[in-house]
Amino acid sequence: MTETAVMLCGHGSRDEGAVREFANVADRMREKLPQYDLEHGYLEFATPIIREGLDKLIDRGAKRILAVPGMLFAAGHAKNDIPSVLNTYMAQRPEAEIIYGRELAIDLKMLRAAGDRVAEAERQANAELGEVSRHDTLLAVVGRGSSDSDANSNAAKVMRMLWEGRGYGWGETLYSGVTFPLVEPGLEHAVRLGFKRIIVFPYFLFTGILVRRIYDHTDIVAARHPEVQFVKAPYLNDHPLVVDTLAERVQEILDGANLMNCQMCKYREQVLGFEDEVGLRQESHHHHVEGIGTGEAEHSHSHSHDHDHDHGHDHSHDHGKGHDHHHHPYPHADHPLGPVTLPKTEDGS
Numbered sequence: 001m002t003e004t005a006v007m008l009c010g011h012g013s014r015d016e017g018a019v020r021e022f023a024n025v026a027d028r029m030r031e032k033l034p035q036y037d038l039e040h041g042y043l044e045f046a047t048p049i050i051r052e053g054l055d056k057l058i059d060r061g062a063k064r065i066l067a068v069p070g071m072l073f074a075a076g077h078a079k080n081d082i083p084s085v086l087n088t089y090m091a092q093r094p095e096a097e098i099i100y101g102r103e104l105a106i107d108l109k110m111l112r113a114a115g116d117r118v119a120e121a122e123r124q125a126n127a128e129l130g131e132v133s134r135h136d137t138l139l140a141v142v143g144r145g146s147s148d149s150d151a152n153s154n155a156a157k158v159m160r161m162l163w164e165g166r167g168y169g170w171g172e173t174l175y176s177g178v179t180f181p182l183v184e185p186g187l188e189h190a191v192r193l194g195f196k197r198i199i200v201f202p203y204f205l206f207t208g209i210l211v212r213r214i215y216d217h218t219d220i221v222a223a224r225h226p227e228v229q230f231v232k233a234p235y236l237n238d239h240p241l242v243v244d245t246l247a248e249r250v251q252e253i254l255d256g257a258n259l260m261n262c263q264m265c266k267y268r269e270q271v272l273g274f275e276d277e278v279g280l281r282q283e284s285h286h287h288h289v290e291g292i293g294t295g296e297a298e299h300s301h302s303h304s305h306d307h308d309h310d311h312g313h314d315h316s317h318d319h320g321k322g323h324d325h326h327h328h329p330y331p332h333a334d335h336p337l338g339p340v341t342l343p344k345t346e347d348g349s
Contacts, residue, residue, distance in 0.1 A: 012042030121233035145175030165273030
């Protein structure tokens with residue numbers, strides 16, 4: 001083993017199944033990163049605790065420990081609790097350097113893993129209950145829920161990228177607790193939108209009481225609305241892309257990676273639903289109005305920009321500058337709710 005080791009930090013759970021699943025992911029990490037001594041530990045509710053894992057690594061010769069939070073988003077546990085545990089530990093055992101990495105976060109691999117889980121449920125429902133088009137399907141993504149609105153907004157972003165990437169008829173973000181909307185009232189609201197199928201996907205890493213409650217509350221609402229087909233998608237668990245993302249978080253620490261959001265750029269990576277745009281030439285679609293003031297732009301372009309940037313309009317018309325540019329076709333241009341640019345209102349605005 002090298003003097004560099006890896007510590008996978010989990011929250012912990014009173015649910016034995018969740019603890020087993022986290023330990024299984026740690027085993028997958030050992031297979032993925034055989035060059036490192038690797039331990040896992042929990043903040044609470046389960047053993048080993050984090051400091052016990054750190055003790056084992058140092059006792060086996062680790063001089064530098066790369067600590068990675070096995071958590072989806074950076075809320076209180078990843079931002080405060082784990083760093084506090086690590087700082088306290090380093091003060092007591094300064095013989096090893098501990099470097100903290102980042103959470104799984106909004107990541108294209110994680111989105112692909114989520115898309116696989118949803119597609120798995122969709123395929124099974126189509127086989128067992130009959131085909132329902134995606135335009136007639138509402139996707140409800142359920143996040144953990146936090147007092148950290150930034151973490152809550154990440155769940156909404158996951159929902160939006162899955163919804164738009166797959167082209168479902170509608171998408172809703174629900175939460176299992178702490179914030180709103182909660183699952184039962186959120187699904188009751190969703191039913192009113194009139195979709196034939198509602199897929200409920202818990203964006204959770206592991207099982208536990210909250211995942212079971214999500215499924216239970218789905219069943220409660222489904223029993224009230226037999227006219228709607230409810231489909232329960234599996235949570236992420238040990239999807240290979242989850243393990244790959246954790247391994248990347250370890251490598252980021254070593255690389256001192258620039259973590260700007262280029263990793264989510266559809267021109268660089270395979271963003272769900274936009275895979276055909278990887279590698280497209282980058283160019284501004286606003287070059288023909290550069291330097292034009294609002295008054296002149298209103299006068300000289302009023303004939304052509306009622307539908308500016310609706311990604312489906314024809315750009316072969318002439319702006320008087322002889323330019324010719326092309327928008328890559330939007331993958332869900334046939335979606336029943338759009339996509340079109342908002343039309344002018346009666347007052348012309």
